[in-house]
Amino acid sequence: MHVRTLCLGALALGDASGYEIKKLFEDGVFSHFSEASFGSIYPALTKLTDDGLLTCQAHSQEGRPDKKVYSLTDLGRAAFQEALSQPIQADKYRSDFLFCLIFANQMPTLRVSEILDNKLKELKEEHNRIEAEGIVPNTPSSDLVKEFGAHVTLSMIEFLEENRLRIEALGCETGACLSTPCEAVG
Structure with missing residues (x-):
C-alpha cells in the first residue's frame, strides 16, 4: 500500500x-x-x-x-x-526461515532443529504479543483483524510442531553436508 x-x-x-x-x-x-x-x-x-x-x-x-x-x-x-475503494494488492510474504528450509538437506540435522526451535519461539512470542495487545481503535473490525493474526500465527506453530520430525529428517549428517548455509537465520 x-x-x-x-x-x-x-x-x-x-x-x-x-x-x-x-x-x-x-x-x-x-x-x-x-x-x-x-x-x-x-x-x-x-x-x-x-x-x-x-x-x-x-x-x-x-x-x-x-x-x-x-x-x-x-x-x-x-x-x-x-x-x-481501490483494488488491494496481493500480500507479499517473505521468509528467511522458509528460504533456509529449502536447503535443509545441506545443513546438519542439529542446525535444522536449531532454526526450527528459533522460529517456533519467535512465533509463540508473536502469538502472545497479538493476544495481549490492545488494538486502537477498539472496534469489531479491529478485533477481527487481531483474531485473524492470532489464528495465522497459531496455525504456523501447529504446522511446525506437527511436522517437526519430518522437517528435522531433511537435515544431513554433519560429514555429508556441503556447507552450513543461513548462519544468520534464527
Missing part, C-alpha cells in the same frame, strides 16, 4: 506527529501490516499537507524542537475513503 494511504489511515485514528505515525508501523498496531520509514513518512506528510489533505500545527516543547502534529482535513478523509 502506498505510504500516503498508510499515513492517511494512521491519522484516521487521530491526530499524530510523524514520530508517532512511525511508531505505529514500527511496534504499534500497524506493525503487522506494513513498513514505513521516516524517509518515506515525512515526505508523504509534507505532500499530503501541501495537497490540502492534512493540516499541521507546531506544538512547542521545552528544550526541544517544535512537535508537528498532523490532522486529517475533510479532503483527507475523502482521499482515504477513495484509497480504500
Whole structure:
C-alpha cells in the first residue's frame, strides 16, 4: 500500500506527529501490516499537507524542537475513503526461515532443529504479543483483524510442531553436508 494511504489511515485514528505515525508501523498496531520509514513518512506528510489533505500545527516543547502534529482535513478523509475503494494488492510474504528450509538437506540435522526451535519461539512470542495487545481503535473490525493474526500465527506453530520430525529428517549428517548455509537465520 502506498505510504500516503498508510499515513492517511494512521491519522484516521487521530491526530499524530510523524514520530508517532512511525511508531505505529514500527511496534504499534500497524506493525503487522506494513513498513514505513521516516524517509518515506515525512515526505508523504509534507505532500499530503501541501495537497490540502492534512493540516499541521507546531506544538512547542521545552528544550526541544517544535512537535508537528498532523490532522486529517475533510479532503483527507475523502482521499482515504477513495484509497480504500481501490483494488488491494496481493500480500507479499517473505521468509528467511522458509528460504533456509529449502536447503535443509545441506545443513546438519542439529542446525535444522536449531532454526526450527528459533522460529517456533519467535512465533509463540508473536502469538502472545497479538493476544495481549490492545488494538486502537477498539472496534469489531479491529478485533477481527487481531483474531485473524492470532489464528495465522497459531496455525504456523501447529504446522511446525506437527511436522517437526519430518522437517528435522531433511537435515544431513554433519560429514555429508556441503556447507552450513543461513548462519544468520534464527
